Amino acid sequence: MPDKPSITVCDATLRDGSHACSHQITLEQVRTYAAASEAAGFSFLEVGHGNGLGASSLQVGESLVPEGEMLRAAKACLRRTKLSVHVIPGFATIQRDIAGALDAGVDLFRVGCHCTEADITQRHIGHVRSVGREAWGVLMMSHMASKDVLLEEAKKMQSYGAQGIVLMDSAGAYFPADVTEKIGLLASRLDVPVGFHAHDNLGLSIANSLAALEAGARIIDGTAKGFGAGAGNAPLELLAAVLRQRGYPTSLDFYRALDVAGVAEKLFAGSLPGASDITIVSGLAGVFSGFAKPVQRAATQLGVDPRDVFFELGRRKVVGGQEDIILEVANELARRQAGANPGSPAP
Amino acid sequence: MKAALDLVRADAEAVLSGRTARLDALRGQHLFISGGTGFLGAWLLELAAVLNAQHGFGLKLTVFSRNARDFARRWPHLGKLDWIHFQEGDIRYLAELPRDTRYIIHAAALTDRRLFASQPGAVAETNGLGTLRILRAANLLEDLQKFVLLSSGLVYGRQPWETPAIAENFAGPLRCDEVTSVYAESKRYAEVIAQCAISESKLPVVTLRPFAFVGPYQSLQLPWAVTDFIRDSLNGGPIRIMGDGATVRSILYGSDFAFWVLSTLVNGRARETYNVGSPEPIDLISLARLITRHFTPAPEIRTGVGQSGHDRNRLVPVIAKSAHDLGAAVTVPLPVAIERTIAWNRLIQSS
Numbered sequence: 283m284p285d286k287p288s289i290t291v292c293d294a295t296l297r298d299g300s301h302a303c304s305h306q307i308t309l310e311q312v313r314t315y316a317a318a319s320e321a322a323g324f325s326f327l328e329v330g331h332g333n334g335l336g337a338s339s340l341q342v343g344e345s346l347v348p349e350g351e352m353l354r355a356a357k358a359c360l361r362r363t364k365l366s367v368h369v370i371p372g373f374a375t376i377q378r379d380i381a382g383a384l385d386a387g388v389d390l391f392r393v394g395c396h397c398t399e400a401d402i403t404q405r406h407i408g409h410v411r412s413v414g415r416e417a418w419g420v421l422m423m424s425h426m427a428s429k430d431v432l433l434e435e436a437k438k439m440q441s442y443g444a445q446g447i448v449l450m451d452s453a454g455a456y457f458p459a460d461v462t463e464k465i466g467l468l469a470s471r472l473d474v475p476v477g478f479h480a481h482d483n484l485g486l487s488i489a490n491s492l493a494a495l496e497a498g499a500r501i502i503d504g505t506a507k508g509f510g511a512g513a514g515n516a517p518l519e520l521l522a523a524v525l526r527q528r529g530y531p532t533s534l535d536f537y538r539a540l541d542v543a544g545v546a547e548k549l550f551a552g553s554l555p556g557a558s559d560i561t562i563v564s565g566l567a568g569v570f571s572g573f574a575k576p577v578q579r580a581a582t583q584l585g586v587d588p589r590d591v592f593f594e595l596g597r598r599k600v601v602g603g604q605e606d607i608i609l610e611v612a613n614e615l616a617r618r619q620a621g622a623n624p625g626s627p628a629p
Numbered sequence: 630m631k632a633a634l635d636l637v638r639a640d641a642e643a644v645l646s647g648r649t650a651r652l653d654a655l656r657g658q659h660l661f662i663s664g665g666t667g668f669l670g671a672w673l674l675e676l677a678a679v680l681n682a683q684h685g686f687g688l689k690l691t692v693f694s695r696n697a698r699d700f701a702r703r704w705p706h707l708g709k710l711d712w713i714h715f716q717e718g719d720i721r722y723l724a725e726l727p728r729d730t731r732y733i734i735h736a737a738a739l740t741d742r743r744l745f746a747s748q749p750g751a752v753a754e755t756n757g758l759g760t761l762r763i764l765r766a767a768n769l770l771e772d773l774q775k776f777v778l779l780s781s782g783l784v785y786g787r788q789p790w791e792t793p794a795i796a797e798n799f800a801g802p803l804r805c806d807e808v809t810s811v812y813a814e815s816k817r818y819a820e821v822i823a824q825c826a827i828s829e830s831k832l833p834v835v836t837l838r839p840f841a842f843v844g845p846y847q848s849l850q851l852p853w854a855v856t857d858f859i860r861d862s863l864n865g866g867p868i869r870i871m872g873d874g875a876t877v878r879s880i881l882y883g884s885d886f887a888f889w890v891l892s893t894l895v896n897g898r899a900r901e902t903y904n905v906g907s908p909e910p911i912d913l914i915s916l917a918r919l920i921t922r923h924f925t926p927a928p929e930i931r932t933g934v935g936q937s938g939h940d941r942n943r944l945v946p947v948i949a950k951s952a953h954d955l956g957a958a959v960t961v962p963l964p965v966a967i968e969r970t971i972a973w974n975r976l977i978q979s980s
Contacts, residue, residue: 400747401747404743404747408743408850411850411860412849412850412860413864414860414861414863414864414865414866434746434808437746437808437809438743438746438747440746441742441743441744441745441746441747441809441852442743442747442852443743443852443857445869445934469936470936472935472936473871473935473936474871474934474935474936475934475935475936476936498936500936
């Protein structure tokens with residue numbers, strides 16, 4: 283078998299999984315899981331609110347535990363595995379949130395934005411690099427932009443000093459051919475390593491991750507048992523198996539990497555994601571996976587079909603951070619419904 | 630702070646030592662420097678300060694920049710000199726120059742690589758239109774002696790790996806379907822605009838093509854190899870090299886760069902183009918080692934952290950013409966340049 287490049291495997295369980303449990307991850311869960319991640323040898327463990335540093339709020343959900351405590355608790359369990367955070371400028375400020383994360387010992391800042399808005403990441407990436415920490419750029423909702431636009435935006439992040447670029451399939455809307463096309467172009471045109479972060483809304487997270495690797499990705503994201511937003515992410519235990527079988531060198535201890543599934547099953551029982559009519563429609567509509575719970579809440583509250591809400595959100599091309607539109611859409615659907623059935627009272 | 634400024638002053642004195650006769654024509658003259666608050670601008674002012682204070686040159690300077698006031702406040706040892714007039718403005722809207730201007734150095738340009746991807750239109754506009762504007766203003770002067778245009782070594786496009794160094798007549802390919810070509814293309818356009826001014830108005834334009842530099846006053850936030858390596862080392866490392874470290878550059882110290890430019894004002898032949906840079910090649914892994922040896926413990930150097938297809942490339946000038954016409958030379962060897970730069974940054978950080 284020809285030499286394959288070494289793959290950086292990022293464990294996003296304690297960050298993307300935050301969406302799956304309405305940001306109610308406990309300190310004990312952080313400690314127990316971080317120890318398992320360390321034992322498995324993942325390159326990075328990402329910790330924090332689902333929407334990243336500084337996002338805990340009424341609008342997108344409040345974290346149970348302050349992020350500084352979460353980060354310190356995780357850091358205390360890590361040796362080989364490095365600590366990373368997700369950063370969305372706007373939620374995260376340099377002075378308040380990044381400074382706090384630096385103090386907590388975060389090694390890598392993955393600075394994300396909607397896939398056509400890379401300009402907003404310049405100051406955050408620049409600041410992280412200026413203080414000597416590692417910064418990557420993350421293009422979220424990347425299914426919404428063409429490969430050429432993604433390359434332009436990725437080049438901006440690279441020029442700001444990003445040391446890696448990750449495409450997120452935040453809506454779980456990709457098919458393997460999309461991944462091959464987009465990751466392939468970035469991998470051939472960027473200097474820095476390229477990565478992929480999958481969601482499983484259409485049951486393609488592993489297939490898409492493999493397509494990314496074979497198109498040249500050097501970074502791959504996953505979560506234990508798929509613990510993440512919407513239908514969840516690429517399950518790390520399956521990624522570990524695929525990487526091993528395809529001969530990609532990693533820093534993983536294979537059995538310990540398989541073990542994280544069992545750890546997650548115990549720790550997050552009741553919150554583990556799975557495919558449902560809602561997540562499937564969310565993937566088809568190309569809407570951010572993190573919207574699943576707020577959409578269900580709004581639909582229940584206003585008596586509308588959550589699948590209709592998702593399709594309408596997709597039509598409006600709503601992106602992460604626009605959670606307030608969910609209620610507006612549900613309300614409008616409820617009014618239309620009431621108009622179509624004038625005899626029934628509006629909920 | 631004083632120690633940092635003393636370091637720069639000593640370097641300015643050293644580069645001028647025994648060479649001021651080459652600059653005699655500048656005595657009592659008014660120089661206009663566009664973009665005079667960047668890395669090159671700061672060094673030009675440092676050398677001018679030595680020429681006036683120690684050699685009685687009686688230079689008068691107008692420094693035109695978008696950041697003129699900030700610069701004067703940040704560096705009061707230069708900002709408070711009464712023979713330097715700081716003029717704040719945008720080169721795209723420059724209409725006229727001081728009437729007694731005899732020499733012009735046009736260095737105003739958007740050179741920050743982060744802008745090449747983010748605001749390529751602004752790069753094209755500032756670097757192209759800005760050059761057009763200042764040449765038109767220069768054309769109104771009664772007694773202009775020399776106009777030095779700062780272009781870029783990047784106008785050559787890709788230097789072939791098997792070509793050790795490139796002379797001024799090298800014409801390499803540039804990709805005009807790449808947004809990040811905007812800087813090199815804007816500089817090529819600026820050069821062509823200068824050729825138009827020479828042809829139409831017989832302006833005495835000399836073009837310089839700078840390569841890579843290091844030294845005090847250089848921002849470590851710019852994503853260039855040498856600045857990245859120094860900044861990461863100051864932060865404890867590691868140094869991360871995308872490829873295998875075989876990429877080759879040559880790097881000139883700020884004081885040599887500034888002397889080279891001043892000498893061009895006097896000795897550069899109108900209509901000619903000169904390379905500006907060190908002719909000594911160094912690969913990135915050797916450059917990283919040159920830097921890390923100044924730190925204890927030495928920061929780790931990681932190679933191959935980029936995509937596997939990362940290309941090696943080379944950018945090194947031939948400087949025979951500059952050496953002959955301008956008396957240009959490397960007086961500060963790279964190891965010393967690196968040492969001085971690190972020392973300066975440490976002094977600035979601690980002040």
